[in-house]
Amino acid sequence: MRRVWLIGGLVLAFLFQVSFFGAAHLLGVAPNILLVAVVLLVPVLAPPELVATAVGIGFVLDMVSGADFGLRTAFFVMAALALLVLRNSGVDSERPVTALLLILAAGLAYNVVIATGLVASGTFPAPWTILSLGLREFILDAVCLVVLRFWVVLLGREGGTLPIRRRAL
């Protein structure tokens, strides 16, 4: 049942990310709801499960994206590994402020990584453009965090053997 909640929630988040938020274009940007999901899933999933989830998310985003194939998979895997290392060194992403800071940092890093795909075309965006987009994205990400938190708590309860607690790498 827990796996159904996990995959169902991720599919829904994916549809929101590429179709709903892409069309709504709130604040002129689309939030990175799947990145928020990965940050929130760190305390609930076992490390291999989290990495598998990150691979799946990155791969699906790469499939629906029109450029820079592989960049999203690589980023999501690196982000998941970095989050696990941080978790192992005592950073508690269950605390809302910590989760928000992690989402802000991960979101900005994601934008920098995606922007590097433009280097070949000679049109790398100005740093303030990356920052401006990143901050607007962050406002929407914070709203997504509040909504996804309910889903993650549900997953933690459903897990039984995988409750929300600190887990060693």
Added chain:
Amino acid sequence: MKQRGRRTMIVVIAAGIALLWANQLGLLNPVKAVLSYALTPVQRVFAGAGSGVGGFLGTVTQIRTLADSNAHLEQQIGELRRQLSDDTELRRENESLRHQLNFGTTPIASLIPAQVVAYQSDNFRQFLTINRGSRDGLKEGMAVVSEGYLVGKITEVMPASAKVFLVVDPAFRVNAIDQSSRASGTIHGQIGNGLVMDKVAQSDQIAVGDTIITSGLAGDLPPGLLVGRVESVSSKDNAVFQSAQVTSALKFSKIELVFAVGGS
């Protein structure tokens, strides 16, 4: 236990790399085709809902400027009606002259309508996914238009969907000309700043308000597709080329319906 966990993670990452590789080799095309059939209708529902929410919030936030905008648009409609009447006369005259000179008529391209079902997941690159694919006659390289303006070109075709590379993407390049002065240049997108026409020779004339259309050079897109209007021109005495800021009437983030330009 810890060792086993690490080993599993390495296997998972290796599986991810294998998936990326298999996709590049085209081995996942059947899976993608099935997914495109299954997901496209659902994505259409989500995109429709998103468009409704975005449209409502956009109206609420712009309510104070709506009256001015309405007056401006009414004035524009009047001007366009007058222009259309002139153009209709010119078309008739053109057809009549072509007929008399045995020139034949200009072939009319077929348009394949499609709905946007998904947008690029990040805010830097500009791609759309539409609900028409190879089963509807779409092919890679076809131009895509909306409201008469160039939207982009098709870069990937699945049986039930296709990806459109938007003209506002910074990596998009298309040859274009100024409709009145015939000055030629290259159009590309700029993040948050619309379109830029650069590589325009200093000796060429390009003025604010001029209409920019595709030139058809390099054969990538058909000639004559409307790109936008010149908003400002940037020209320096010591520069080899001049450039112009071009504005398309399309709001690329709000496009819902597009037309793929097929063969004549």
